[in-house]
Amino acid sequence: MGLADKVSKMRLSYHLNGIEINNVLNQLHIRDDEKAERIAKNHVMTIFNDILPRLYGKEAVDELLKNAKP
Numbered sequence: 313m314g315l316a317d318k319v320s321k322m323r324l325s326y327h328l329n330g331i332e333i334n335n336v337l338n339q340l341h342i343r344d345d346e347k348a349e350r351i352a353k354n355h356v357m358t359i360f361n362d363i364l365p366r367l368y369g370k371e372a373v374d375e376l377l378k379n380a381k382p
Contacts, residue, residue, distance in 0.1 A: 316366070317367065323363050327358055327359050328359070330351075334351050360373060364376075
């Protein structure tokens with residue numbers, strides 16, 4: 313595992329934790345629904361558009377999204 317993979321895994325962990333913190337703040341009514349949704353979307357889109365293709369390849373991510381239920 314090279315440095316780029318280690319950095320990508322750390323970024324993945326950071327964004328997943330960001331989603332969890334965002335959800336907690338929303339459940340405690342510290343963050344309103346619209347802002348929480350916008351922040352979660354940014355974290356998720358970063359994961360799917362940047363981090364996962366670096367770790368597993370663009371083809372794997374495309375296949376995952378194709379098989380996802382709407």
